[in-house]
Amino acid sequence: MRLPEVEIGSSASVVTVHGQGAVPRRLMEMGLVPGVTVRVVKSAPFGDPIEIRLRGYSLALRINEAEAVEVAV
Amino acid sequence: MPDTATHIPLIALAGNPNAGKTTLFNALTGLSQKVANYPGVTVERKEGSWTVGDKLARLIDLPGLYSLDATSIDEHIASDVLRGDVSGLPTPDVVIAVVDATNLERNLYLVTQLFEYNVPVVVALTMIDVFEKQQHEIDIDKLSASLGVPVIAVNASVGRGSEELSEAVSKLVSSPSTPKFTLSGDSESGRIFARYNFISNAVQESVVHNDQAAHGISEKIDRILTHKFFGLLILIGILLLVFQTIFTWASVPMDLLEQGFGALGDAVRSGLPEGILSDLVVDGIIAGVGGVLVFLPQILLLFLFISILEDTGYMARAAFLMDKLMSRVGLHGKAFLPLMSSFACAIPGIMATRTIENQRDRFATIMIAPFMSCSARLPVYTLMIAAFFAGQTVLGFISLGAVLMLAMYALGIVVALIVAFILKRTALKSPPPPFIMELPPYRMPNLRTVLQNMLTRAWLFVKRAGTVILAISIILWALMYFPRTEVTPVPAEQATAVSPEGEHLRNSYAGRLGHVIEPVIQPLGFDWKIGVALIASFAAREVLVSTLSIIYNVGKDETEESPTLISAIREAKDERGETVWTPLTALTLMVFFVLAMQCMSTVAVVRRETNSWSWTLFMVGYMTGLAYLAAFLTYQGGRLLGFS
Numbered sequence: 001m002r003l004p005e006v007e008i009g010s011s012a013s014v015v016t017v018h019g020q021g022a023v024p025r026r027l028m029e030m031g032l033v034p035g036v037t038v039r040v041v042k043s044a045p046f047g048d049p050i051e052i053r054l055r056g057y058s059l060a061l062r063i064n065e066a067e068a069v070e071v072a073v
Numbered sequence: 074m075p076d077t078a079t080h081i082p083l084i085a086l087a088g089n090p091n092a093g094k095t096t097l098f099n100a101l102t103g104l105s106q107k108v109a110n111y112p113g114v115t116v117e118r119k120e121g122s123w124t125v126g127d128k129l130a131r132l133i134d135l136p137g138l139y140s141l142d143a144t145s146i147d148e149h150i151a152s153d154v155l156r157g158d159v160s161g162l163p164t165p166d167v168v169i170a171v172v173d174a175t176n177l178e179r180n181l182y183l184v185t186q187l188f189e190y191n192v193p194v195v196v197a198l199t200m201i202d203v204f205e206k207q208q209h210e211i212d213i214d215k216l217s218a219s220l221g222v223p224v225i226a227v228n229a230s231v232g233r234g235s236e237e238l239s240e241a242v243s244k245l246v247s248s249p250s251t252p253k254f255t256l257s258g259d260s261e262s263g264r265i266f267a268r269y270n271f272i273s274n275a276v277q278e279s280v281v282h283n284d285q286a287a288h289g290i291s292e293k294i295d296r297i298l299t300h301k302f303f304g305l306l307i308l309i310g311i312l313l314l315v316f317q318t319i320f321t322w323a324s325v326p327m328d329l330l331e332q333g334f335g336a337l338g339d340a341v342r343s344g345l346p347e348g349i350l351s352d353l354v355v356d357g358i359i360a361g362v363g364g365v366l367v368f369l370p371q372i373l374l375l376f377l378f379i380s381i382l383e384d385t386g387y388m389a390r391a392a393f394l395m396d397k398l399m400s401r402v403g404l405h406g407k408a409f410l411p412l413m414s415s416f417a418c419a420i421p422g423i424m425a426t427r428t429i430e431n432q433r434d435r436f437a438t439i440m441i442a443p444f445m446s447c448s449a450r451l452p453v454y455t456l457m458i459a460a461f462f463a464g465q466t467v468l469g470f471i472s473l474g475a476v477l478m479l480a481m482y483a484l485g486i487v488v489a490l491i492v493a494f495i496l497k498r499t500a501l502k503s504p505p506p507p508f509i510m511e512l513p514p515y516r517m518p519n520l521r522t523v524l525q526n527m528l529t530r531a532w533l534f535v536k537r538a539g540t541v542i543l544a545i546s547i548i549l550w551a552l553m554y555f556p557r558t559e560v561t562p563v564p565a566e567q568a569t570a571v572s573p574e575g576e577h578l579r580n581s582y583a584g585r586l587g588h589v590i591e592p593v594i595q596p597l598g599f600d601w602k603i604g605v606a607l608i609a610s611f612a613a614r615e616v617l618v619s620t621l622s623i624i625y626n627v628g629k630d631e632t633e634e635s636p637t638l639i640s641a642i643r644e645a646k647d648e649r650g651e652t653v654w655t656p657l658t659a660l661t662l663m664v665f666f667v668l669a670m671q672c673m674s675t676v677a678v679v680r681r682e683t684n685s686w687s688w689t690l691f692m693v694g695y696m697t698g699l700a701y702l703a704a705f706l707t708y709q710g711g712r713l714l715g716f717s
Contacts, residue, residue: 017262022144022507023507023509024262025142025144025261025262025265026139026140026144026507026509027509028262028265028266029139029140029142029182029265030139030179030509030511031178031179031182031269033262033265033266033269034266036269041292041295042295042299044299044301044393044394044396044397045299045300045301045302045304045305045394045397046397046398047397048396048397048400049393049396049397049406049508051295051299051393051512053292055176055178055179056175056176056177056178056282057175057176057179057511057512057513057514058291058292058295058511058512058513058514059509059510059511059512060389060392060393060396060508060509060510060511060512061507061508061509061510062396062400062507062508065507065508065509
């Protein structure tokens with residue numbers, strides 16, 4: 001499944017980041033590499049972006065970008 | 074090998090945003106800082122001197138980065154500096170990697186990239202006090218051994234670790250050794266994965282995390298501050314508080330400055346012999362530059378608030394809250410606060426767009442920032458409302474003035490959003506910018522960082538805009554001053570209420586220019602006198618008030634609420650003896666001022682921030698065009714509807 005499908009408050013483990021170019025690379029550089037656990041904390045008032053927590057810090061990203069992240073619960 | 078006796082070592086400070094890099098840089102360099110731009114770009118280059126061991130070194134602060142892969146300008150510049158590719162900067166002798174202990178893994182990612190640059194690296198571990206308060210444990214020696222570089226715990230605000238840091242750096246300056254780090258992985262994602270693997274191992278060996286504290290206080294604060302409903306309410310509340318404070322606090326020093334420049338002008342005038350020189354200095358330079366510097370308290374306060382919002386971590390939350398709305402017109406969430414600041418003054422707003430990494434998004438934000446009705450427009454709105462709409466109500470109880478004021482603000486916002494929408498689909502076309510932004514932990518703002526930030530930015534404004542403002546002030550003065558014709562004595566029966574000042578302005582180049590542009594502005598209901606005021610108020614919008622005062626012979630020191638000025642405007646007649654000003658003319662002028670680029674300081678700052686005259690001129694051109702169009706539609710539309 002993809003990261004935006006993870007329920008708010010739940011955790012998942014990153015399987016891979018799909019795609020090529022600057023956005024997937026930035027996601028990986030921010031620590032979204034295979035095996036890392038992420039928790040979806042909340043979504044912003046208008047439903048987008050979402051806040052996730054990984055490696056002890058909080059990251060905000062748009063649903064559009066989060067779609068590139070394949071996760072397993 | 075450079076001659077060690079004369080060689081001045083260059084030390085670079087690298088680290089993630091929010092890692093405490095600026096605080097450390099300020100603590101190490103004190104007041105010896107210099108801020109400039111890297112050649113050709115608007116990336117700030119901060120440099121200072123720092124005593125390393127027994128000699129003075131140059132310390133250079135790289136922009137905050139997550140990676141060195143050169144996708145953004147900041148990353149590009151940083152990797153150029155590390156390779157010694159920036160003119161005037163040798164390859165750094167040592168790089169200090171600033172690493173936030175509370176966010177170790179992601180911060181170390183940049184460090185593993187630094188290892189590939191073949192420069193000696195020292196890790197400065199910040200936020201160690203916060204880390205220990207959360208009852209995590211860290212074995213610094215083990216971390217240092219696994220990374221293969223010295224690791225020093227620092228706390229810049231209490232001075233902890235700065236001596237050890239200087240010692241470690243000094244050792245590496247005299248006998249450089251670069252970290253041994255080999256990276257496996259043949260694809261890009263493979264290399265990123267390998268770096269994080271290396272980091273995970275190093276952290277596992279040296280850190281014991283306390284899972285209880287993992288959620289942290291920031292997440293609790295965020296339950297309210299980024300709450301779907303209360304979050305937005307608080308954001309609005311914060312903005313209201315900022316504006317309220319700016320308008321109440323800034324008015325006292327602004328009045329003082331105004332009086333100060335007045336007194337300075339008088340003093341200079343009495344000290345210099347009468348003539349062109351004294352007029353140039355007093356009316357051109359002191360009045361022109363003073364008219365801009367009067368806004369400095371307001372700009373300083375705005376910078377102060379922006380610095381506090383940045384330093385506490387709230388700025389990122391505001392971007393998070395507003396991103397969805399901003400993205401509708403193709404802008405980044407980070408554009409929200411710069412645009413809000415522009416309601417007080419566009420200058421700090423435009424300078425605050427530096428946090429937007431994508432250049433096209435940043436330019437789009439800069440291009441629309443001056444549409445936000447700033448405080449210099451208020452005297453213009455106030456004068457027009459006081460003269461033509463005072464005491465009238467809508468629906469029996471709502472003041473018409475308040476409705477018009479609100480309408481002017483709304484007009485600016487709507488036009489800004491439309492322009493952003495169009496720009497992002499044409500000249501600044503780019504795929505929707507990625508929004509991948511850290512929400513840093515909340516921190517108490519560091520007083521020193523905040524103040525230093527505020528002063529640096531304000532000084533940058535004065536220094537950078539200064540020359541342009543000075544030049545434009547002199548040009549505008551000359552337009553209104555020359556030619557020096559002897560005013561012929563007017564026959565007594567015509568001498569009613571004609572002041573020599575007004576007579577002179579009418580004869581000046583600006584006055585003639587007013588006549589030249591009269592056919593162009595006639596469809597807006599403006600005569601040449603209003604034209605002169607439009608030309609003069611290019612210096613700053615509120616200059617309209619004093620120019621109208623001069624041209625209507627009521628003296629140049631009238632304020633926007635002055636009854637004499639108001640009645641002079643109401644009674645002004647053109648050559649055919651018809652009334653110039655009607656409520657419709659006043660409304661048209663207000664609409665014109667919402668949209669026109671009547672501010673030389675903004676022009677100067679946009680030139681500096683975009684580093685491009687073409688963008689700056691484009692901005693002046695399209696804003697003036699839009700202002701003309703909107704004013705035309707208002708006036709002609711109003712007449713069609715039967716207003717006069």
